[in-house]
Amino acid sequence: MLKYTFRRLLGMIPMLILISIVVFSLAKLMPGDSLSGEIDPLNTNPQYIAEMREKLGYNDPLPVQYFNWVTDFVQGDFGKSTRFKVPVADVIMEKIPNTLFLGVMALLITYILAFIMGMYSGRKPYTIGDNAIAGINYVMLAIPSFVAAVFAIYFFSFHLNWFPFGGSVDILVEDGTFEYWLSRLHHVLLPAIVLGAMSTASYTQFLRNDIIENSRKDFVRTARAKGTPMKKIYNVHILRNSIIPLVTFLGFDFAALIGGAIITETIFTYPGIGQLFLDSVTNKDYPILMALTMLLSFLTLAGNLIADILYGIVDPRIRLD
Amino acid sequence: MKNRKLFWLFALILALAAFLAACGGDEGSSSKDNASKDDSKDSAAEGEPQKGGTMVYGIDAPPEGLFNPAFYGIATDAEIIDLFDESLITYNEKLEPEPNVASWTTEDNKVFNFKFKEGVKWHNGEELTVNDWLFAFETIASPDYDGPRYTNVQTIEGAEAFRKGEADTISGVEVVNDYEINITFDQPRVNNLTNLWSYPLPESVLGDVPVAEMSASEWVRTTPIGIGPFKVDKIVPGESVEMSRFDEYWNGDVNLDKIVVRVIDNSSVVGALQNGDVDMISLQPVSGPEVEPLENVNIVTYPGLSYYYVGFKLGKFDNEKQTITEELPKYQSKELRQAMMYAINRQEWVDAFFFGYAKVANKPVPTAHWNAADDSELNTYEYDPEKSKEMLDAAGYKDTNGDGFREDPNGDEFVVKFSHYATGNPTFESRAQAITQYWEEVGIKSELEMVEVNLYYEMIEKDDPAIETFFGGWGTGSDPDPSGLWKANQLWNYPRYNNPKADKLLDDALNIDIVGTDQQKRTDLYIEWQKIVNEEVPMLYIAELEEIRALNQRVGGAKFDVSGQNSPAEWFVTE
Numbered sequence: 001m002l003k004y005t006f007r008r009l010l011g012m013i014p015m016l017i018l019i020s021i022v023v024f025s026l027a028k029l030m031p032g033d034s035l036s037g038e039i040d041p042l043n044t045n046p047q048y049i050a051e052m053r054e055k056l057g058y059n060d061p062l063p064v065q066y067f068n069w070v071t072d073f074v075q076g077d078f079g080k081s082t083r084f085k086v087p088v089a090d091v092i093m094e095k096i097p098n099t100l101f102l103g104v105m106a107l108l109i110t111y112i113l114a115f116i117m118g119m120y121s122g123r124k125p126y127t128i129g130d131n132a133i134a135g136i137n138y139v140m141l142a143i144p145s146f147v148a149a150v151f152a153i154y155f156f157s158f159h160l161n162w163f164p165f166g167g168s169v170d171i172l173v174e175d176g177t178f179e180y181w182l183s184r185l186h187h188v189l190l191p192a193i194v195l196g197a198m199s200t201a202s203y204t205q206f207l208r209n210d211i212i213e214n215s216r217k218d219f220v221r222t223a224r225a226k227g228t229p230m231k232k233i234y235n236v237h238i239l240r241n242s243i244i245p246l247v248t249f250l251g252f253d254f255a256a257l258i259g260g261a262i263i264t265e266t267i268f269t270y271p272g273i274g275q276l277f278l279d280s281v282t283n284k285d286y287p288i289l290m291a292l293t294m295l296l297s298f299l300t301l302a303g304n305l306i307a308d309i310l311y312g313i314v315d316p317r318i319r320l321d
Numbered sequence: 322m323k324n325r326k327l328f329w330l331f332a333l334i335l336a337l338a339a340f341l342a343a344c345g346g347d348e349g350s351s352s353k354d355n356a357s358k359d360d361s362k363d364s365a366a367e368g369e370p371q372k373g374g375t376m377v378y379g380i381d382a383p384p385e386g387l388f389n390p391a392f393y394g395i396a397t398d399a400e401i402i403d404l405f406d407e408s409l410i411t412y413n414e415k416l417e418p419e420p421n422v423a424s425w426t427t428e429d430n431k432v433f434n435f436k437f438k439e440g441v442k443w444h445n446g447e448e449l450t451v452n453d454w455l456f457a458f459e460t461i462a463s464p465d466y467d468g469p470r471y472t473n474v475q476t477i478e479g480a481e482a483f484r485k486g487e488a489d490t491i492s493g494v495e496v497v498n499d500y501e502i503n504i505t506f507d508q509p510r511v512n513n514l515t516n517l518w519s520y521p522l523p524e525s526v527l528g529d530v531p532v533a534e535m536s537a538s539e540w541v542r543t544t545p546i547g548i549g550p551f552k553v554d555k556i557v558p559g560e561s562v563e564m565s566r567f568d569e570y571w572n573g574d575v576n577l578d579k580i581v582v583r584v585i586d587n588s589s590v591v592g593a594l595q596n597g598d599v600d601m602i603s604l605q606p607v608s609g610p611e612v613e614p615l616e617n618v619n620i621v622t623y624p625g626l627s628y629y630y631v632g633f634k635l636g637k638f639d640n641e642k643q644t645i646t647e648e649l650p651k652y653q654s655k656e657l658r659q660a661m662m663y664a665i666n667r668q669e670w671v672d673a674f675f676f677g678y679a680k681v682a683n684k685p686v687p688t689a690h691w692n693a694a695d696d697s698e699l700n701t702y703e704y705d706p707e708k709s710k711e712m713l714d715a716a717g718y719k720d721t722n723g724d725g726f727r728e729d730p731n732g733d734e735f736v737v738k739f740s741h742y743a744t745g746n747p748t749f750e751s752r753a754q755a756i757t758q759y760w761e762e763v764g765i766k767s768e769l770e771m772v773e774v775n776l777y778y779e780m781i782e783k784d785d786p787a788i789e790t791f792f793g794g795w796g797t798g799s800d801p802d803p804s805g806l807w808k809a810n811q812l813w814n815y816p817r818y819n820n821p822k823a824d825k826l827l828d829d830a831l832n833i834d835i836v837g838t839d840q841q842k843r844t845d846l847y848i849e850w851q852k853i854v855n856e857e858v859p860m861l862y863i864a865e866l867e868e869i870r871a872l873n874q875r876v877g878g879a880k881f882d883v884s885g886q887n888s889p890a891e892w893f894v895t896e
Contacts, residue, residue: 030775039658045469045472045805046640046812046813047472048469048472052467080537083394084385084386084387084469085387085392085536085537086536086537086542087537090537094558095559110402150588150876151588153588153592154592157589157592158592158593158595158596165585165589165592165593165598166560166583166584166586166589167557167560167561167583168560168582168586169557169560170584171555171557171561171562171563171581172375172563172579172581184524211661266586267586267588267589268586269383269560269584269585269589270560271383271557271559271560271587275383275559276559279383284775287617
């Protein structure tokens, strides 16, 4: 296992180098730079723009720019955001707690809903209930999250007044108090529900199929022959076996947690990584853009690795070495 | 064991449900309160100012967090700064400078003597002195300064030498005492004062910070201070700012206890206004029709300082030599340009795409400026397709091959290529399409190209051959001088309009030997200039925009004119 992990980790290095080249080239291929765009003659002048281009090194040859960027990057210096004028790491660190909070809440909601629906569907396959759950799941999967977000805000925030329509916290409550955390939870719930409830399909169907498959296995027949109640068979024997493959999903969720929900965060004006990413794209804030893309690529690679390793752990039949 | 697991699962669900119910109940009752309050004081907002209360001020994009006038880059940051900081000099509704903290005297428009009011306090309790202003000049003129404001300090004598490191001080700035300062400019100009940097920088807190690190420092980002009526208490990055009344504010009483600034996404603005979740916010024209029917919201419009135009590429610019080096022949015919102007029904277009929040423009100077020419002195190019056709015929643009579209005077195919920037906004393409349709109606074949916005302005600036006619907009400041956007030696003269006579008028209007301090003389010269560019239409003037604010009924004391909002100290809310 150790050897396998090590080998995979080594294999990630060339992959990361390739990704860095792609990320850099894509960023540079984007038309314009952080200083182009709509010009406000009140705030700037052509000389300033030319000077800043020189200062930021936009006039250097591309390989030089790439080399400078990578050298700094591996030393932990992600550069300075052209827009916020502070180190990229600071900007990202400022947003990560929000995004993680939202991601974890959304995941929790997904798990809970998928669990309930999956267990029901698996136990009563091919019934009206099962089909309804599948239908709802796929419809939800098909609805774009930004449409759902706008509807959710309209209905739950403006119509029913259950949730705030944006932001991550009420600024008037004092930091660190119980009300503060309550306010944060209150603010995060609606986007989390939009994100979480919309993506239950894969988990639900996965769990359902596994339960159905397991319910036809020998150990289930044995348990029934022994007179074990059906409830116990499903809730203990089958469920425990069916959860195992789900564990591997955790690895894939890893990158999604940080990557956040780009559009959803923006609509809810929830200041997280997703909103930052979108803003950086529209404003050509290369340093942030490249750091975030690298971070997400790395997390995806790491997530895959974790998924593979977990798989080996929960299912010893799979030999990794 | 299995029961315990299930128990936890359901406990969790229950807890979540409880939170949901608790939070939901809360919000519901508070909004009900709001509603009943609104009913009881319909007209109260117009009456006597009331003390206390919290106002929610909305902004429609997340701030970048550069909360200092010397460093900010985007309008949302500026909106927040306006609430807690003040300029030393303000502008009245004619955009003429007026003393605020500083008053001034000058003999020759070269040497100015400024006197500060005594007892003006920064939010950290330190007194404001002229040294804070000097500190601002030296910061902005420092070679390490990374903001865009050097252009406002450049004209001070010795600023250039200071920036190059040839001098330790700016020779044109002379501190007399804590409340008096003399500033000498490199040459007398009539607009020296309006161009001058007019915000002090708190030396007491930023004095020890190296200039290169200032924009990242806490005094700019998280705990900014100013001299305005409100002080910043707390900032939640990217979403909200809490401000409270500054008790030692120098200029009279402050009505509100608190202002909360909140980012509200455009998709939520109407709902937030309706629910009373936001008290004041700037609106996009497209939201206007939706907000107008709301009973608890008033809409205030005031003249803006920006205009939209359709430009023609008449030449190519060499940025090294700062001259127009080449003349492009395609649109040189004045009659053609005028005919294209007559062909556009600008009123219809403005009504359709700006919902009544814009006016047809006939000149590149916003009407609110004191030097704007009256429409009676200009050709207003009323929509007249017949006249347009006649002019095109007379200029030789005739349909010679019977395809329904006009050929150029040489008999070659003539296609107008029109470019417009593309963002996420779906109305841009239809409004651009509408313009090409007007042209096609008079027989000019037109092609529309939508270009991604960041690339768009770069292509225009570099005189990319793909750009022939283009849609654009400019905002002008309180200084109404259009030289920077119009003279032949300016990069931002995008049409590459080259008319020495017009340039001479612009130069004369700034030349103190010709106009002295006589504003009427300047106005006459600017009007003369506007007549020329109105006649020659190197760009088709389309519209000037209005600024729109939505105010909840409970808000009072807020006034707006072309110079912006009145001091937030005068705002109040009725509870």
